[in-house]
Amino acid sequence: MSQLRSRARQSTSDEALVRALYEEHGRALLAYATRLTGDRAAAEDVVQETLIRAWRHPEVLTNGKGSVRGWLLTVTRNIVTDRYRAKASRPTEVAEVSETAAAPSVQRDHAEQIVDSMVLMEALDQLSPDHRDVLVEIYYRGHTVTETAGRLGIPEGTVKSRAHYALKALREKYARRPGGTPARLQEVVV
Amino acid sequence: MSSAQDGFAELLAPYVLGALDEDDQREVDAHAASCDECRKELAELREMEAMLGTVPPEAFLDGPPDDADLLLQRTLRQVRDERTADRRRRSLTLGAAVAASAAAVFLGGYLAGGGSSDSQAAPAPPPTTTGAPVTATPPAGVRAVSATDPVTGARLTLRMTPAAGWVRLNAAVTGIPAGERCRLVVVDRSGHREVAGSWVVGRAPSGGGKGADLDGSAATAAQDIASVAVENDHGKTYVSASV
Ligand SMILES: [Zn+2]
Numbered sequence: 001m002s003q004l005r006s007r008a009r010q011s012t013s014d015e016a017l018v019r020a021l022y023e024e025h026g027r028a029l030l031a032y033a034t035r036l037t038g039d040r041a042a043a044e045d046v047v048q049e050t051l052i053r054a055w056r057h058p059e060v061l062t063n064g065k066g067s068v069r070g071w072l073l074t075v076t077r078n079i080v081t082d083r084y085r086a087k088a089s090r091p092t093e094v095a096e097v098s099e100t101a102a103a104p105s106v107q108r109d110h111a112e113q114i115v116d117s118m119v120l121m122e123a124l125d126q127l128s129p130d131h132r133d134v135l136v137e138i139y140y141r142g143h144t145v146t147e148t149a150g151r152l153g154i155p156e157g158t159v160k161s162r163a164h165y166a167l168k169a170l171r172e173k174y175a176r177r178p179g180g181t182p183a184r185l186q187e188v189v190v
Numbered sequence: 191m192s193s194a195q196d197g198f199a200e201l202l203a204p205y206v207l208g209a210l211d212e213d214d215q216r217e218v219d220a221h222a223a224s225c226d227e228c229r230k231e232l233a234e235l236r237e238m239e240a241m242l243g244t245v246p247p248e249a250f251l252d253g254p255p256d257d258a259d260l261l262l263q264r265t266l267r268q269v270r271d272e273r274t275a276d277r278r279r280r281s282l283t284l285g286a287a288v289a290a291s292a293a294a295v296f297l298g299g300y301l302a303g304g305g306s307s308d309s310q311a312a313p314a315p316p317p318t319t320t321g322a323p324v325t326a327t328p329p330a331g332v333r334a335v336s337a338t339d340p341v342t343g344a345r346l347t348l349r350m351t352p353a354a355g356w357v358r359l360n361a362a363v364t365g366i367p368a369g370e371r372c373r374l375v376v377v378d379r380s381g382h383r384e385v386a387g388s389w390v391v392g393r394a395p396s397g398g399g400k401g402a403d404l405d406g407s408a409a410t411a412a413q414d415i416a417s418v419a420v421e422n423d424h425g426k427t428y429v430s431a432s433v
Contacts, residue, residue, distance in 0.1 A: 164203035
């Protein structure tokens, strides 16, 4: 009886886990996969596969939110890359992402990319929201200092100093990463 | 002069991030041409900027996706299906192992008791462990007991074969989370403990802990054994069977 109960509890917690991942990261994953594949239906398949892989590797989910996000995004990209590699034409955006954004990582294997991405996302997640917002506006949304000041309602001088601080802090956190791959992270690579 | 002192420090990051207007850009260019500090700083910031490129802009979106409930439902269904398949596989192998040992084993209906050890401070609800009597023809002296801990859900099915002053044990252990470092502990009537074996719980494809089937031995005479327990390396008792 208690076994039956514990099975029921287990399957409930499995579903709760997947649901929680979906609630927290679903938008980011689906938007990313949609851009990479250029196809909403294909993107949903990729996200489904990403969530399933996370569910099979619950040890990943004990890391911080940023690490989890980094792991999920990298898994998403790897799934897209693997699926489209088989096809003659890879979507341009995949090529763009791997070649412009992560030039050195093209030669590296998936494993190291995942760890890098986890470490960097974790560092980003640890920035204060004020600093992260400035970085996101400027770097990831491509806005100028003036535009960012307008969008966030802060003086241009503040935008500049926050961008400066954010990048420096990130470098600090990222540089603190020990020489090799952290053992704990290595285990979670799929 | 350090870059922090010369007033350019705050321009360097926006410069590297490509957010400065042309006037400011030119100013930084001109200054960096003659300032080693700022050039060095720029080089370091550029490295970091390159790293940022490995994170896609979508990384900063939060919450669930819009209009994707079907995606969630499909994923949940796949989880359920894979769990069921995994459980079927597991119960097949485990069931076979238990049946095999039960056939060779005498069991008079030992009711196991004591789900948690006394050393545990936590006031757990009184464990009412259920025993599973199995009827079979016994080779002389071989005994089997089985216990399920109602709190942890762990289950131990044990077969003990007496030797001259010591005992051979075969244990099937299920219901323990993956990654736990476990040991099979034999406790005799005077409270003396012998570790009969240890293992690390593997991970089932579902993510739960794998069942373990292991053989061990202890320098305790079979007739002196009071109980056999499964503990982790911090002394937590998952399940204990009275003998
Ligand atoms: Zn300078």
